[in-house]
Every structure is written in C-alpha cells, then in structure tokens.
Amino acid sequence: MKVALVLGTRPQIIKSATLIHLASNNPEIELSIVHTGQHYDYEMTKIFFEELSLPEPIVNLNVGSGTHAQQTAKIMLRLEKLLQRQRSDLVVVPGDTNSTLAGALTAVKLHIPVAHIEAGARSYDMCMPEEVNRRLTDHCSTLLFTPTDNCTENLLREGIDRSKIYQTGDTMYDVLLQQLPKAEKTKILEELGLEPKTYILLTTHRPENVDNLENLKNIIEAVIRLKPLIVVFPVHPRTQKQLLKAGLHKKLEKEKHIKIIKPQGYHETINLIKNARLILTDSGGMQKEAFWLKTPCITLRETTEWLETVKIEGANSLVGAKTQKIMEKSTEILSKEKEVTERLRNSPNPFGNGNASQKIVEEIIKFFQSKSN
Template structure:
C-alpha cells in the first residue's frame, strides 16, 4: 500500500482535489494499492469559503484538519508547517500531493521535502512573472521543491524546462478544475438572486474582484465599478463579494444602480451564473479557465496572467487595472465582436485519471 497526502486549504484547491479523490477511489475499487489521506489545512476556515464546497463537490470529510485559521501570510505559513510536521512525525506518507498556488501548497511542500517525502504538484509550472503576487512566490518555491509535475498546458511545460526540470519529471495531464466543471455541469443551479433580480440568460454580467491592486484603494475600486456600470449600459451586474472586498465597499459607501452585491456563492450556483452570463469581469485566474471552457467572454483586470492559454486559445482578454481600458473592451463585447475562443488541449475532464495513472507508475510499479 502507498499512501498519498492530498493537501487542500483554500477554496480554489477544493475544485482541483475533488476529481483526484474520485479517480483514486475508482482505482482502489479496481485493485489499486494507492490510498490517500485528505488533509485540510484550514487556510479558508469559514463555511462560505470552504465547507459548502465539500458538500457540493462530494468531497469526504478531511481525515485531518490542521485548523490554522486566519492570520498574516507568515502566520498561516508557519502554522501550517508546524501542524503538518506534527502529522508527519506521527505517521509519514509516501507522497505529498499539492494543488494550485495557495499558502498551503507551499508550506506543506517545504515540510514534506524536509522530512524526506517526495512532492507532486498539480498545476505545476504556471507563471505570471509578477512578484507582487503572493501566489507567484508560492508557485516558484513549490516548484523548486517538487519531484513530479502534473501540468495543465504546454506553456507550463516550457516554463519548467527553462528552469532545468527534465522531461521525465513533467507529466502533461490537463486541468483537474475542468474535470470538476464538466462533471458538475448537469447539477448547476440558479442562486436566489436569479429570481430576485429577474435575471435572464445573456442579459447580465458577473464580476469578481479580490486582488489588493484592485480592491484595497477606494479610488481604484470605485473607478473600476463605475467603469463596469457605464460599459454594461444598465444591464444587471452581479458581484459575489469576497470578504476582503466587502469591507472596502462598506467603507466606501457608494452604490451604483445596476451593481448588485451578493454574498459568496457555492460552486454550483456561481458557475450557473457564469454559464449564462453575457460576460465575466474578474481578477481571478481560475475563473478564466472556466469561462474558456464554457465559451463565455471574460475580461481580466490584471496586467498579466499565469494562464496565458485562456488568452491565446480561450475567451479571455487581459484588460489591465486602468478603469479607462474597460469601456472600449465592453463596447466590443456588447457589439458582439468578442472572440469565440476554443478549449485548450487535454481540458477534457480526464486529467485526474491521467494523474492517478502516473502515480501508479511512480509509486507502485517502480
């Protein structure tokens, strides 16, 4: 038997880990020797950012919860490392599998390697080259420690090769977040705001903002929201508000008639909104992958992206953080002149199956 620690700590992780759990369980039912221990670091600890995703995506209760909770970057990193080290001291695993680029990803990778446990990184090799983003630091540190990389794109593969990683450690498998999306499409359901706002398909926009460069300055945040309201010409704009952004909006105290603030939504409800939207305006990375597969126009309020395939192949465009750049982009969208896009290679719902197949070879059939 070979045991794998599956690390999940923040909302983006859960969508990526769910299909891997499914694939491991399917392999076990077919006689595989692979077993897993699901470890929730507690980085996202409230129900809105964590618990509901477990239920909606069919993720089992964690075997271990490190219960780190809130804190600064350093406090969370330290808490995760200390608590995960205690777990491994008591009972080691054969592999630490991390996903994405959150604090939990980096912290558990450091601990595992220091204790002689190999690390596999799902979504390895992606880069924004923006060192103001904590996630970029997490990616680079994690990949410097990783033994085996499960990648989402040829761009990620090339990034790793340029960093000196040999091809025998790189496995181009596709995107596990898309595995989850394709599986859950039939279960998507309208949120309560669908009826309360009388929303209709292709007649509203969805906005998500959470990055400090966009939400921490009142003038910047209000400038973006005003540009969105102006450019969408009175169509409803649904804004599920991240806790960080909600605080800043309360302090700003300005309302816009077409802008509708709602609480964070569960996976099934949020992606229902995205699927039927006229367009999505975001500073998230993962959402640009979902809009690409759903064929929904996406405007990213960033100057760079770690997922360039959503721009070169998909429906996403980088608009930047300057509010004045939004109106012409929205004008093209409203005029029906947005690119249609396509789906990147291997974003087909089978990434997790490929990952588990490689893990069988790496851990069991050595």
C-alpha cells in the same frame, strides 16, 4: 500507499474534486485530505465539500488569516507533526496558495516526495504571492503535473528534468465537465430575477485590487458607469470588508443595475458564468471557466498565468484596474459579442480532454510501483 492531499482554499477544493473521488475509490491509495484552514469562512470552504460530495478532511489545521509568513509558518509547524504521525508516502499539493507552498516545503524537508498539480503556470509577475508560491513549489516537487503545453515548456526552460514532468491536462476542467449538468439545474438565475445573457458577472478578491483603494474605486466606478447593463457582484469576504471600510458598499447599494449577492456555491457560480454576457474578474480559475463555457472575459490584472486564454481575440482581455480601460474593453467586447462567442466556440481546448485526474492517479501508482521494484 499513504497519500496526503493538502488544501485550504475554495479553488483548491474545486480543482481536486474529481481526483479525490478517483483516489478514494482506488484500493492502492490510502488518501487523507488535510485542510489547512487558510479559507476559514464556511461559505468559502465547507459548502464546496458538501456540494461536490467530498469526504471530510481528516483534520483542519485552523491557521486562519494572517500575513503570508504567518500563515505559511503556522501550516508548516502544524503539518509537520501530522505528516510524521501519518507516515505519509506522498504529499499532493494543488495550485499556488500559501497552503500549496507550505505543504511542499514541509514534505520535502521530511524527505517525503511532493506532487504538484497545476505545475508550470507562470505570470512572470513576482509581486503576486501566487507566482512565488508556484515557482518554489515546482522546484521542490518530484512529480510535476502540468495542464498545458505552455506550462510544460515553462518548466523545461527553468531546467526541471523532463522525467519529472507529466502533461495531464487541467483537473479543473475535469470537474467542470462532471458538474455542469448539476450546475445547469440550479435556480440561481430565477432567484436573482435574471434571464440568460442579460448581465455582466463581476468578481474581485486579489490583494492588488481590493487592498489597493485606488484600484478598488476604479473597478467600482467602472461597473457603476456600465449602467443600464445589469452587473451581478458576488462579494468575497475580503472584498466586503474593504468596500465597507472605503464607504463603497453604500455607493453600490444605490445603483439599481448592480446586484450585490453573497458568495455562491460552485454549481451556482458555474451557472452564472455560463449565462453571463461578459465576465469581469481577477480570478485565475474563473478566466479558465469562462473560456471553457464560451463566455468572453475581461481580467482585472496586467498579467495572467493562463496565456492560453488570451491568444484568441476577445476571449480574455487583460486590462488592469483602470476605469476607462475597463469600460472601453467591455463596450468593445459587447459590440462584437456574436463574433467573439463564435471564435470561442470554434477554438481548441489547450487544457486537455477532461481526464487529467485519472492520468494523475495512474502516474502516482506507477511512481510507487517503480520505487518498490
């Protein structure tokens, strides 16, 4: 069977890695990776294919940046021709990006079944483009692979037929378990002159934070005031552009306790998360990675699609982008560091056992076997 995997961003590449390896080695699946070019910066995409030993995509649609409508439309126009030419039997879309939605819509309009990985995640904040993408994708998918009980329940509440839902666990957890030994061997701490558990890791890239000047200033002001605590800040290209535009980059450079670094590879990032005292982020994926690596997290958003991570006190705290709230919660978590870390170590993992990708491959094969009978 011909399976097209449509992806275009760093998180999608990461969460698909184990699945790609398994599907590529399965004689019943002819896998084609289609890169939309949604993330077009080398450090944000190609480096992850290389370090995760993934096969090259068969094509890069090179859609680049643009408004949500422009990006989604460009992907659909270019992908439609490819899927028709390839005669794909199934289109797999991971996550909640514009590439996810564009892949799902294009396929379903061509009457090609859609499989959604990470189905059912909900923040219930329709101002987030990701929330729009995942809801629409779920409702035009034939196979919905959910990572948790909560995600499965969300789909059932929305009236999706239970026979379409397969609770597999989280493919991102599969990848983390497989790649952690390599991550632990990286020299990133040594290169940055850091000791384990002596720093805070900051990442921010979401439009509501980096395109909103007030929010961006608030976040920067908070980390400046957190001195003398060391803050490591890998700067996303989108964030870099806004920091320079707002004159905040120079302000950060003056602060000796803040280490501004370029975006890191997957292994380096995992090492930095594992050895941080605290994470400050607006990334959905990093909330989960911090949870799995037992590092307390503060999310610079008012909502999260990963409610499982906030149920344990101190594991993941939603604070938004107010300077005072960020500082107060950071101080509170660090004052209870041992207690919070102990709770994290003893908490069950609601995201599965690390075999989600294997389950997904098995269900895809079963799906086609049932169609051919």
